[in-house]
Amino acid sequence: MEVKKLKMSMTNVLKSDLKKILLDCGIQPSFQRLAIFEYLYQHDVHPTVDMIYRSLSRDIPTLSKTTVYNTLNLFIKKGIVTGLTIEENEMRYDYNVKPHLHLKCTKCKKIWDIKCDASFSNLNLIEGHRILEKQVYLKGICRSCLKKQKK
Amino acid sequence: MEVKKLKMSMTNVLKSDLKKILLDCGIQPSFQRLAIFEYLYQHDVHPTVDMIYRSLSRDIPTLSKTTVYNTLNLFIKKGIVTGLTIEENEMRYDYNVKPHLHLKCTKCKKIWDIKCDASFSNLNLIEGHRILEKQVYLKGICRSCLKKQKK
DNA sequence: TTCAAATTTGAATTGAATCCAAATTAATGT
């Protein structure tokens, strides 16, 4: 009971915080947009459009997939969400303010976050080109699959 | 006349070299495969499947797009070609043995090669994950577009 | 030459992403 109450109030505080972030970016925080933003905030598994759509559809039965696409493209344009193309077939979306890298496991296909320890130079000018955005994509075998291999 | 002759013999030398590379990788160097490999070797502009197909079709009218897809996937599996997903909509292919980064210009949409000066750590184990492949995707404004801006 | 395996081909299919016009909702002015 106590825990549930606390959790609910936390959720509410969070929602208003997220609303503020959207407003600060000049994005009207509509019901759908806030729901999608909240989903991204709570699910750091680099979800696909379909995952977001299927999950939110249960609560918002009228939700359209086009709205999910529209909203995510808007978020990307405003810079609060990143689109990952490490998956060859479909885009994945990521809300993460801290700089980090992505590793795709070739075994389990999961995309892991790697805390970036500034291992990559933070120049903003390389060979005369102005660098605005950096993404490091790693491919390999994740530690959980490595453990399974050993057995 | 002299130049043409020289160029032809160079092309021949090159072709047999490329054939050897394929054989060394356990790839039967069929006419189509060799043509696709040669195209990648000569065109470092990160071509799409369609670009490769349209160009080679003029010399090989019976060429099928599926063959291009099959061949490129085979090359990737054998590790002599890299597939770039920096473009959000379509795959681009790259034959380049030397380590390098890719920069996509947000203005002219071109993908530039950046000579990698080992600016990224070459660990093969990060946070317990085994790293097999690294790709650094940069986005920004290329030097040629920056020059145009200044005028 | 003959037969089996490898390779190529093109039509059909899949599915992520976009387009677009209509419907709905929110914002503004009177």
Added chain:
DNA sequence: ACATTAATTTGGATTCAATTCAAATTTGAA
């Protein structure tokens, strides 16, 4: 409150890269 305009959402249709698959062709071995 009401009307009018703008912003947002919706779903069906469309696009197009990529894959599937069975048939045709080519290659290699016996």
